[in-house]
Structures are given as C-alpha cells and as structure tokens.
Amino acid sequence: MIIASYIYIAVRVSIPVLLGITGAIFNEKAGNTNLGIEGMMYMGAFAGFYTAVATNSVIMTLIAACLFGAFGALIYAFATVSLRTNQVVAGLSLTIFGQGVARFLGNTLSGGKGESVRIPDAVTQKVSWKIPVLKDIPFLGRALFGYDMIIYLSIVLVVIAYFYINKTRTGLNLRAVGENPAAADAAGINVSLYKYVHICIGGAFCGLAGAYIGVVYLTTWGNNMIAGKGWIAVALVIFASWNPLKAIYGSLLFGITSLIALRFQDSPISPYLLEMLPYLVTVIILVITSVKIKKENQQPASCGVNYFREER
Amino acid sequence: MYKKMILVMVAIVMALSVFSGCTGDNDGDGDAVSKLKIGVVYIGNISEPVGFSTEHYKGIMAAAKSLGIKESQILQREEVSDNDESCKEVFESLIANGCNVIIGTSYGYGTYMNDLANDPAYKDIIFMHCSGEYKNDVNFSNFFGRMYQARYLTGIVAGLKTETNKIGYVAAVGIPEVIRGINAFTLGVKSVNPDAEVIVRWTNTWGNPSIEKSTAETLISEGCDVITQHQDTDAAQIAARENKVWAIGYHSDMAVSSKEYNLTSAIWNLEAYYEQQFTDIINGEWKPGVAYWGGIKEGVVDIAPLSDNVAEGTQAKVDEVLAKFKDGSFDVFANYEIKDQDGNVKVTADTKLTDEELLSMMWFVEGVVGTID
Numbered sequence: 217m218i219i220a221s222y223i224y225i226a227v228r229v230s231i232p233v234l235l236g237i238t239g240a241i242f243n244e245k246a247g248n249t250n251l252g253i254e255g256m257m258y259m260g261a262f263a264g265f266y267t268a269v270a271t272n273s274v275i276m277t278l279i280a281a282c283l284f285g286a287f288g289a290l291i292y293a294f295a296t297v298s299l300r301t302n303q304v305v306a307g308l309s310l311t312i313f314g315q316g317v318a319r320f321l322g323n324t325l326s327g328g329k330g331e332s333v334r335i336p337d338a339v340t341q342k343v344s345w346k347i348p349v350l351k352d353i354p355f356l357g358r359a360l361f362g363y364d365m366i367i368y369l370s371i372v373l374v375v376i377a378y379f380y381i382n383k384t385r386t387g388l389n390l391r392a393v394g395e396n397p398a399a400a401d402a403a404g405i406n407v408s409l410y411k412y413v414h415i416c417i418g419g420a421f422c423g424l425a426g427a428y429i430g431v432v433y434l435t436t437w438g439n440n441m442i443a444g445k446g447w448i449a450v451a452l453v454i455f456a457s458w459n460p461l462k463a464i465y466g467s468l469l470f471g472i473t474s475l476i477a478l479r480f481q482d483s484p485i486s487p488y489l490l491e492m493l494p495y496l497v498t499v500i501i502l503v504i505t506s507v508k509i510k511k512e513n514q515q516p517a518s519c520g521v522n523y524f525r526e527e528r
Numbered sequence: 529m530y531k532k533m534i535l536v537m538v539a540i541v542m543a544l545s546v547f548s549g550c551t552g553d554n555d556g557d558g559d560a561v562s563k564l565k566i567g568v569v570y571i572g573n574i575s576e577p578v579g580f581s582t583e584h585y586k587g588i589m590a591a592a593k594s595l596g597i598k599e600s601q602i603l604q605r606e607e608v609s610d611n612d613e614s615c616k617e618v619f620e621s622l623i624a625n626g627c628n629v630i631i632g633t634s635y636g637y638g639t640y641m642n643d644l645a646n647d648p649a650y651k652d653i654i655f656m657h658c659s660g661e662y663k664n665d666v667n668f669s670n671f672f673g674r675m676y677q678a679r680y681l682t683g684i685v686a687g688l689k690t691e692t693n694k695i696g697y698v699a700a701v702g703i704p705e706v707i708r709g710i711n712a713f714t715l716g717v718k719s720v721n722p723d724a725e726v727i728v729r730w731t732n733t734w735g736n737p738s739i740e741k742s743t744a745e746t747l748i749s750e751g752c753d754v755i756t757q758h759q760d761t762d763a764a765q766i767a768a769r770e771n772k773v774w775a776i777g778y779h780s781d782m783a784v785s786s787k788e789y790n791l792t793s794a795i796w797n798l799e800a801y802y803e804q805q806f807t808d809i810i811n812g813e814w815k816p817g818v819a820y821w822g823g824i825k826e827g828v829v830d831i832a833p834l835s836d837n838v839a840e841g842t843q844a845k846v847d848e849v850l851a852k853f854k855d856g857s858f859d860v861f862a863n864y865e866i867k868d869q870d871g872n873v874k875v876t877a878d879t880k881l882t883d884e885e886l887l888s889m890m891w892f893v894e895g896v897v898g899t900i901d
Contacts, residue, residue, distance in 0.1 A: 221749030229742050323575040333577070334784075434737050436785065438761050439573045443736045474739075478746050481729055487901050491732060 220359040222475055227359075228433060230471035231367050232257070232425040232442075236449025237456055237463040238374050239285075239421030244458060245381055246414040247394040247518040251307030252292050253422050254446025255314020260285040260423025261430035261441050262318035266325060268339045268431050277339065277431055278366070278424065285423015286416040288314050293415040297408050300522040311446070318426075319439050333437040335430075343432050366432055370424065371464070377421075378460040390414055394516030397523035407523055422446070448498075455501050457513040469501075470494050560810045561596055564629060567603045567622030569615065571634035572735065572760055574606055578780035579735070579760040580796075581606070584633045584658070587798025595806050603627055610636025619644055623653060629809060633658045635705075642668065654814060656805065659705070661887070665817040671801065674823030675705075676712035676886075677853055678794035680860045681824075681831040681846050682776045683716020685791050686724075686754045688839040689774055690717075693724040696747030698757040698764040700734045702900045704889045706758050709778075709794075711893045712860045713756065718895050720845065727752060728898030735760035741767045748773050754791070765790075774837060781832040793832040800827045821883065824853040861886060867894040 236253050243250035263284030268277040288310055295306040325333045343364050350361035381387040392400040393410045401407050430441055448470060456463035473494040481487050505513060568588060572581030585604070592602060603625055608618045615637055619630060623644075630653060632641050638660030645655040645668035655668040663670050686695050695717060699706050714726045729747055731739045740759050744767035747755060756776035757764040762785035768775035775786035777793030801822060808814040822828035831850070834843055852858035862880030867873055868891045875881060881889075890900060 218749055222746070225742050225745045225749065229738065319573075323573075429738065434741065434763060435766055436577065436737070436762055438576055438735075438737050438763075440735050440761075441737060443738055445738070475742065475746060478729055478743055482897065482899055487730060487732070487899075 220355050220357075222472075222479070223359040224362055226468065226471035226475050227363065227367065228471075229474065230467040231370050232428045232433075232445050233449050233452065233470055234374060234463055234467035235370055235421050235425035235428065236446055237452050237467060238377050238460045239418040239425070240449055240453045241381070241456065241458050241460055241463065242377070242414045242418030242421065243289075244453060244516055244519050245390050245394045246411045246418075247397055247516055247521070247523065248293075248296055248411060248415055249303050249307065249520045250289070250292060250310070250415065250418065251304060251450060252288065252310025252314065253449050254442055254444070255311035256285045256288040256419045256422035257426035257429070257442045257446045258314040258318035259288045260426030262322050262426075263423065264427030264431045265322065265333070265335070265437055268335050269325070269333065272336055272338050274339060274342045277427060281423040281427030281431075282420035283423070285421070285426065286419040289416045289419025289422070290412075292419075293412045296522055297411045297415070300524060303520050303522065315442075322437050322439065325437060335435040339431065340435060364432055366428055370428070373421070373424075374460045374464060381460070391516070394518060397518050398525075401523070401525060407525075411523075425449075451498055451502075454515070455498060455505065457505055458515065469497060473497050560812070562598075562601070564597055564806070564810065565601050565603070565625075565627045566592070566597070566629045566631065566806075567619070567625070567627030568605070568631045569608050569618055569622070569633065569637065570604065570606045571608065571610055571636075572606070574604065576761070578762050578777075578782060578785065580779055581633060581760075583779055583796040584631075584798055587796070587802045588631070590799040591802035591806055594803060595810070597806065608634075608637075610634045613640060616640040616644065623650060628652065629654045629656070629806075631656045631658070635659045638662045638670075654809060654816075661819070663817050663819055667816050669816055669818040669820065671818075671820035671822070673796060673798075673828040674821055675794060675796075675829050676708045676860050677823045678829040678831050679709045679712040680716035680719075681849060682756065682792055682794045683713040683718075684720050684845055684849065685831075685834065685838055685842055686713070686756065686774075686776055687717035687719070687721035688842050688845065689791060689837075690721065690724050690754050692751045692753045693721065694750070694752045695724060695726045696744065696750075696752030696755045697726050697728045697898075698740055698743050698747065698755065698759055699728050699730050699898075700758050700760075701732060702730060702890075704887055707892065707900065708886055708889050709758055710896060710898075711889065714893050714895045715860060715866065724895070726896050726898075728892075728896055730898075731759065737761045737763035740764050744768060745771065762786075777832070783832065783835060789837070790835045791838055792834045795830050795832050797827055797830045824850065825856065868892065869894060869896060 240253050260281040264277045264281035267280035292306055292310045295301045296303050347361050351357045389405045393407050397407045452466045455466045477490040477493050570581040574581050574585035605618050608615050641655050641657050642662040657670040659672045660670050717724050729743050731743050741763035744755050744764035748771045754774045755768040757778050762782050765775045765782045765785035769786045769789045774791050775789050776791050781793045783790040866875040
C-alpha cells in the first residue's frame with residue numbers, strides 16, 4: 217500500500233519534468249539547443265494561474281499556458297532562426313526573461329503585497345476528477361488510476377509526440393532539419409518554418425509543464441515554483457536520447473530516486489549522498505548511454521548551429 | 529532640426545532637475561518622524577502570501593503606519609542573498625540613499641552588518657539585525673523571537689489531535705533554530721500524549737515548494753495524520769489538505785492554505801517589536817548593544833487562533849500553558865526532566881538550558897524520529 221503511495225507521489229513529481237523533456241526534444245530535433253525550458257515553464261505557470269483565477273475553466277487554463285509558453289519560444293525562435301543569435305545565450309536569456317515576467321506579473325496578481333493568490337477550489341475540483349470505480353481497486357487503484365486527468369493527457373501527448381517525430385512524414389522532415397538543414401533545404405523543406413513551428417510546439421509543452429506545477433500541484437502562487445525542474449529536463453534529454461518514450465522512464469526514474477532520498481533520511485547513509493542520488497543516477501546513465509554510440513541515440517547533428525542559407 | 533530637439537530636451541531635463549531640487553527641503557526641521565528613513569533588507573520575497581520576510585514586511589508596515597511614518601520613508605530590498613559579501617553593497621546603497629536606520633532580517637547578513645556598523649563613517653546610522661549574535665555599544669543591536677514557545681503550544685494541539693500517534697514535521701535545514709523548534713514541538717506533543725512521536729524529514733531547502741510538498745506527502749503516506757513545517761512556503765499545508773490530514777502552519781497564520789484541515793499556526797507578531805523600536809528611535813531613546821530575544825510574554829511570537837477542528841479540551845490546555853508562559857512560571861526547556869534521543873538526561877527538575885545552549889542546540893529530544901547530520 218505504501219509503495220502505491222510512493223509511486224503516486226513520484227509520478228506527480230515527474231510529470232512536469234516529462235513535459236519539459238518533450239519540449240526540449242522538439243527544440244533539439246529542429247536543430248536548436250534551447251536552454252530556456254525553465255523560463256517557458258515559468259511563463260506557462262503564470263498564464264495558467266492567471267487564467268484559472270480569472271475564468272475558473274480548466275480548458276482555458278491549459279490553452280493559455282500552452283500559448284504563453286509558445287510565445288516565449290517564439291521570441292527565442294525569432295532570435296535564433298531569423299536573427300541567428302547564439303542559441304545558448306538566447307536560451308539562457310529566455311530562462312531569465314521567463315522567470316522575470318512570471319514573477320513580475322505574478323506579483324501584480326495579488327494586488328497588494330503579502331496577499332495570497334490561490335487557485336479557486338472550483339478549478340482544483342475539476343482538475344482532480346478521478347475515474348470513479350478504478351481508483352478504488354486496492355494497491356493498483358491509486359498507483360495506476362488515482363491521478364488527475366492532466367497526467368493522462370500529458371502521457372498521451374508525449375506518446376503522440378513520439379509517433380509524430382518518428383513515424384510521420386513531417387517528423388522525418390523535422391529530423392532532416394535537425395541533422396542537416398542544408399540538405400533539407402535542398403530537398404525543398406522550408407527550414408525556417410519547420411524550426412519556428414517546432415520550437416513553438418516545444419514551448420507549448422513547457423508551458424503545460426509550468427501550468428501543471430502551478431495550477432494542479434502547488435495551487436499557491438510562489439516565486440520559486442519551478443525551482444530547477446526545467447534544468448533537470450534539459451539534462452534528461454540526453455538520458456532519453458531524444459526519444460519522448462524514453463523520457464517517460466527518465467522522468468520517473470528521477471521522481472523515484474528523489475523520493476528514495478527523502479524516505480531513507482534516517483538510515484546511516486549520509487543524507488547528502490542520498491540527495492545526490494537522482495543527479496548521480498542521471499550522470500551514470502549519461503555516461504553509459506554515451507559509451508554505446510548508436511547513430512539513432514545521438515544528438516541531432518546541427519544542434520546548436522544556426523542555419524544560414526548563404527553559408528552553404 | 530536635431531540640434532533643436534536636443535536643445536529642447538536638455539532644457540526640459542534642466543527644468544525638471546530644478547524642480548526636484550526644490551522639493552527636497554520642505555519637511556521643515558525638528559520633526560523626528562519625518563527625518564527617519566528606514567532601509568530594510570529581506571532574504572525572501574515580500575509579495576509572497578506567507579513566510580518570514582512577509583511577516584517582517586507586515587510588522588514594519590503596520591508599525592510605520594501607526595507612528596505616521598510615510599511609505600516613502602521606507603526603502604526595501606528583496607531577495608538579497610546572505611551567502612556572500614554582495615549583500616554589503618545592498619546595505620551601502622541603502623545608506624547612500626539616505627537611510628539612517630538599517631534593518632537586516634536574515635542570519636547571514638550578520639557579519640557584513642557588523643563590518644558596516646563598526647565603520648566610523650556609519651557611526652550615526654542605527655543597525656538592527658534579526659536572528660544573529662552581533663552587536664556593539666554604538667549603533668548595533670540584534671533581536672529574535674522565542675518561537676520555540678509558540679511551537680510548544682502547537683505541539684499540545686497536535687498531540688491531542690493525532691490518532692495514529694505519528695506527527696510529520698517538514699523541516700528545512702539542520703541548524704539550531706529549526707532543531708529548537710522541533711524539540712519544543714515534540715515536548716509539547718509529549719506533554720499531552722506520551723505515546724506520540726514526531727517524524728522529521730529534512731528538505732535541505734528553505735523554500736522549494738515542490739520538494740516541500742512531496743516531503744509532506746511521503747510523511748502522510750507513512751501514516752502521519754498531523755503535518756507541521758519549518759519552511760518558507762505553504763506547500764506542506766496544501767499537501768495536508770489534499771490528503772485530508774490535519775495541518776499546523778508556521779510563520780504566518782496558514783489557515784488560508786490548509787482551510788478546512790487547519791488546526792492552528794505558530795506565528796510571528798513583529799508589529800509590537802518594530803513599533804517599540806521606531807518609537808525609541810524617534811524619541812532618541814534607542815539603545816545599542818542589546819540582544820533582544822522576546823517570546824510569548826513580549827508578544828513577538830504567538831499561536832494563531834485555534835480552528836474548530838482541534839480536539840476537545842485543547843483550548844483550555846493551551847490557555848493554561850499560555851498563561852504560564854506569560855507569568856513566567858513555565859518555560860519549555862526548564863525545570864522538568866528532558867532526555868535526548870539516546871536517553872541522556874539534559875535537563876532535570878532544577879536545571880534549565882541557558883540561552884547559549886538554546887542557541888547552539890544540536891540534539892533531538894526523546895520522541896523525535898529523525899537524525900541530524
């Protein structure tokens with residue numbers, strides 16, 4: 217029973233990371249290293265929060281969060297694709313920008329200093345609707361069916377992302393843009409358009425991740441809401457080897473190891489070692505995956521390099 | 529054309545600067561209230577609904593309002609890290625902006641405030657530091673609250689309420705301030721329910737709501753039916769409410785967070801303290817070299833009103849102990865047998881812990897489940 221509870225907690229911690237990884241995969245598949253995941257999560261968190269408070273509507277909240285996340289990505293896409301600025305710098309700026317925007321606007325939400333802003337109970341109730349009979353099955357009920365709808369929605373979206381990237385024509389074109397934009401260009405693919413669209417889709421995923429943290433998980437506005445989840449997502453992209461399905465294990469592993477760190481605090485093992493565990497596991501797996509060099513597990517070849525047609 | 533525009537703009541700037549020069553001096557003289565300029569440095573963000581910085585902000589603002597100090601006379605700097613020397617620049621910039629009273633509200637500012645206070649150039653500026661040990665006889669005092677007294681009272685509430693006899697404590701960082709709170713809370717629990725235990729989990733962060741929430745959820749899944757916290761956000765309270773267990777808040781009255789699952793909170797009440805300090809400054813009676821450590825008696829800390837969820841008889845018991853705190857006939861770490869986790873007797877019927885021992889407390893009392901690294 218207690219294990220079911222742990223799985224439940226771990227999954228809820230992992231979902232925003234999973235969405236963040238998927239967002240980052242979209243960016244990198246389009247040949248852009250985007251370090252702005254954290255910033256877009258903050259923007260999504262704000263937009264979701266604002267809309268939830270203003271409209272009491274879950275669907276509007278999700279749409280607003282995705283759009284605002286995508287808006288952050290659009291700025292990044294304009295800077296890197298059209299203006300060809302350095303991707304690392306543009307991504308870092310997006311993180312700082314997104315966090316700043318969310319904090320600034322989030323603080324105006326409260327009207328006066330020291331006033332609390334919370335998600336209305338009406339929204340929380342709608343979000344936390346659960347499958348009636350299944351959730352009461354002993355053991356499995358909570359671990360499998362006990363979650364809010366947004367978690368299932370997220371997993372469905374991630375699976376769709378996998379099929380889209382790997383099994384469709386446009387996905388193939390996208391991968392071509394990420395591997396070799398010049399060749400893709402020569403094949404008649406509109407490189408800039410592909411980059412713009414997929415960077416924005418990535419931003420929408422990050423926005424959704426932020427909304428999950430803000431609206432569903434924490435439900436109180438706080439300036440430190442995301443607290444590094446975006447950066448973990450950036451690191452776990454490598455663990456997932458640019459594959460959204462593997463991102464599911466990656467994020468879960470992270471969630472479970474961080475819970476182990478909490479659970480075994482009373483044991484003789486130093487808590488600092490335990491706290492390192494999720495990061496340590498990530499690093500070890502990174503090493504293992506990079507030792508086994510397989511072509512399909514590698515970063516898209518043009519990642520980080522802006523495409524400039526005249527330089528071919 | 530351009531030259532003309534530049535000329536016009538220069539003229540406007542000049543004109544404005546003349547005006548701003550005029551407005552400076554019409555306060556008149558002799559009015560000590562309007563001469564006051566207070567600079568406050570916070571570690572956290574004061575626009576957050578609950579938390580340590582927010583409580584200081586509320587206290588300072590309320591005190592200022594009742595003394596007729598204008599909001600423009602208070603300069604505030606938020607989210608100033610206390611890890612390194614960079615905070616010194618923030619303090620100096622406040623002084624450069626004309627502040628004659630400087631308040632720092634985080635432990636780590638201490639050494640840097642001490643440097644500045646001992647700098648002869650700043651000898652006329654009053655320095656007040658919360659939660660540190662530095663002071664001097666010229667212009668520097670420190671202050672803090674005996675929060676452990678309020679913790680003891682909330683422990684009574686928890687001990688009477690728990691049915692599983694497991695109480696979860698989401699704790700930030702293993703320093704004496706936090707440990708003191710855990711110990712006092714546990715003693716409060718034990719005073720009414722000797723079978724109950726307090727399970728401590730460290731988050732090793734002051735304010736990371738996600739970690740705080742999952743920590744609280746782990747405690748709840750292990751059977752804790754009352755959750756309390758020493759953290760800067762209310763995430764543990766939200767976790768308690770979501771999982772339908774009882775919650776006890778800290779810093780601010782967190783009834784707003786845990787709503788129908790609220791029991792009470794251990795709260796700061798800094799308005800009275802700041803009002804007294806500002807009054808003394810205005811009257812020229814402010815004293816340097818003071819290490820003020822006020823408790824329930826002085827009104828610096830308090831227990832928030834109990835909710836309707838508390839067990840029967842809780843109010844009477846809390847009132848009884850509260851009265852003893854107020855008349856000085858009882859204190860948490862004095863005059864009854866207190867053992868540590870290993871069974872060593874730390875306090876007996878006729879000894880008590882000194883303030884120094886309290887300020888350096890690095891051991892848990894019997895009844896705490898958890899370790900200090």
